[in-house]
Amino acid sequence: MVHGVNDPGAPKIRRGTMPDLPRIAQLFEAYRQFYGEAPDPDGARAFLRERLQVGDSVVLIAERERRFLGFAQLYPSYSSTSMKRHWILNDLFVAPAYRRGGVGRALLAAGEDFARATAASGLVLATQKTNATAKALYESCGWKLDEVFDHYRRYL
Numbered sequence: 001m002v003h004g005v006n007d008p009g010a011p012k013i014r015r016g017t018m019p020d021l022p023r024i025a026q027l028f029e030a031y032r033q034f035y036g037e038a039p040d041p042d043g044a045r046a047f048l049r050e051r052l053q054v055g056d057s058v059v060l061i062a063e064r065e066r067r068f069l070g071f072a073q074l075y076p077s078y079s080s081t082s083m084k085r086h087w088i089l090n091d092l093f094v095a096p097a098y099r100r101g102g103v104g105r106a107l108l109a110a111g112e113d114f115a116r117a118t119a120a121s122g123l124v125l126a127t128q129k130t131n132a133t134a135k136a137l138y139e140s141c142g143w144k145l146d147e148v149f150d151h152y153r154r155y156l
Helices: 018-034 041-054 103-117 132-140
Strands: 012-015 058-064 067-079 084-094
Touching: 012 103, 018 041, 018 058, 018 067, 018 084, 041 058, 058 103, 067 103, 084 103, 103 132
Parallel strands: none
Antiparallel strands: 012 058, 058 067, 067 084
């Protein structure tokens, strides 16, 4: 899956692999800090290394001219009612210098294409209630706020 090949200005979106780990980890660490986590570049690299080695997530990379602009990380889950897999778009991050240039939109589209290619029932995501910029992007791409289910969480 490679996106953006017909539009020279669009970022190329592809699945990340182990050789990409150092550059993905830099973006992942910036993402974590955006959400208020303490810096831990070694931990971020180890976490992503395990995801890529075990294959329990899919990391999509947006790049242009060999520069990594952003990433999305998808985790598989399953719907008992539809009896299909669905994907949790758990992480979406665009480096500040590349925001408002269609990178986030391209990553969302690539995530949707990936979900279709894996015969998934759909995708879900969560963002902070105060993240108006992300919410506007999601809604402009056709994502809907869930008005049927309340989602609960218990931290341990």
